[in-house]
Amino acid sequence: MNHTLSILLQNEAGALVRVAGLFAARGYNIDTLTVGPTHDPSVSRLVLTVQCDEAGLGRIMQQTRKLVDVLQVAHPAAALAA
């Protein structure tokens, strides 16, 4: 299933690479990716879509939360459904 994740990231050199690298290293294929500024210049928002099952989604969200530069990982569809 296709999932959209919204990730808030500290705007540090290499932070985007680490998120993309984590997904690649753990066998997830990112289908689309956009990065943009937020009202706080030190924080960027990264929106990506990825194909995986529910269990896989939970695992990759947990792993993403382990990245030091990551402030927040959200799955808006799940939040809406809840």
Next chain:
Amino acid sequence: MTTSSPPASAAVAVAHPSHIAVPASGAEAIVQVLADEGVEVIFGYSGGAILPVYDAVFRHNALHPREDGGESMPLVVPANEQGAGFMAAGYARASGKVGVAIVTSGPGATNMVTPVRDSMADSIPLVVICGQVGTASIGSDAFQEAPVSNIMGACAKHVFLVTDAAQLEATVRTAFTLARSGRPGPVVVDVPKDVQNAAIDWHGSGELLLGGYRSRLRTVEQASLSDTDCAAFFAALAQARRPLIYAGGGVIAAEASTALRDFVDAFGLPVTTTLMGLGAFDTADPRALHMLGMHGTAYANYAVEDCDFVLALGARFDDRVAGVPDRFAPGAKFIAQIDIDPAEIGKVKRVDWHHVGPLTRALERLTAYGRAHAIAPQLSAWHAHVAGLKRTHAMDYDRASALIQPYAVIEALNRHTQGRAIISTGVGQHQMWAAQYFDFRAPRHWLTSGSMGTMGFGLPAAIGAQFAHPGKLVIDIDGDASIRMNIGELETVTTYGLPLKVVVLNNSGDGMVRQWQRLYFKGRFAGSDKSLHKKDFVLAAQADGFAWARRLDQPAALEATVADFLAFAGPAFLEVVIDPDAGVYPMVGPGASYAQMITGDFIASRKAAAVDEGATSHMF
């Protein structure tokens, strides 16, 4: 620990130590943060892009001698940066403190990749400082430039590329916090040469904000078990008749062994540990089942088959333990898991109860709750069963062989060390024999590359451990192939006058690879036979300054040689020519369940022993 004596010019500074030197450059700031963090030894190799930091270390040591006149932060120089990384890791594993390595840019940093990845995989706290080409040259394919933040970013807990000297002090301090907090791991700080040389204003305190990391850390660290959580745990335990603790390296990382022993004293659950968890619970305790998994003891693995309740502590159901997750602990009606890392909960195996938080506090809380509610599981039948398993399926081997059996070598060493020596290993059969046949009576006595399984780990890790514990007996149990990977570090042992003991179990090649080739590739030993190799290990050790270096090839001389070897006061090297066909048993093959474990010719397998077990196994 001996290091080079300070030069004459430094002696002047020694006579008039200045305590008011305030760091004025990036390099000085790095060294001052290390000193403030209590770093007592640095492992590393110099080079162009890190020279300012090396110079600052030199000046710091000249200015701040220890009370006994020694250097306060000696630099230990390996043969290869990989050696420095594993020394720092061995130091960290043996001491529980953060290990520190400092290397130059490009090849210095890339030689450090393996120990960084190894430490990440085994959750070992390191701070690695790498020199980098000047900020103006980054991205220009400069001499000795490598994309360290990309490379290390993929395998470390975190990497910082510091391009603003004003951030350097706080960044290095933060690296220590990151390395040791939560689930520990290696943190790399990449520092361009101009940042090392830049003038800075020293603050003396302050760290980077890292809002996301810190708020997640706070949540985990403050997590505690509610009465409801405890009640649910003990309600499930009350239903269990055969509960088992499966303890991993997390128990050691969390310094939770005492809390674990108190929990076991209170409720009586037997304990099996992973390879990484050896020493988390005294293996000589009657309730200990030693190691489980692919090469675990038969009795531990059968206990996992038989149990009806699993409490996983700082353990992650990895593929060497739960090769087939669905068939791991098939009789367990309830699995409970406690870990510091939320990502490990249910990652491999669904669990019925879990807690994410500091292990010591969680165990203390459960123990207090259980005691307050007078919970006393009646486990005498299960204890009798476990004792029966240990008796019936004890570790054993061919004791009548004319060739030296590796198991006998470890047993002979263990008779002297009694589970109190620090043991490091390479990777392969010798690693598994050491894990199986040594006793481990306390944590941080067993240093092995568990998750990465990196050959070459043993010797440098032992060196690092000896720096952490100068007065302790440290033994590297190595393989003839593994030791070749970092054999340059033999000279490091004698350079620094370390009394460590090196044992090479020589089976003429990659024994573990041959074991798999025998089982799965019809005995075609592609690339794993070294019987025609020319190396004379004893001569090699002598050439590197080992005054005690011997080869043992007569079984009758085993006891006396081992005694003499361990009694030698300085560095000693013992090559033991072992039976090249000796195997590691038991073995749970890839894709097999514990019930399908092969036990070899000398350990009773369940089918053969079914009759003996009748007395206690009726309860299943």
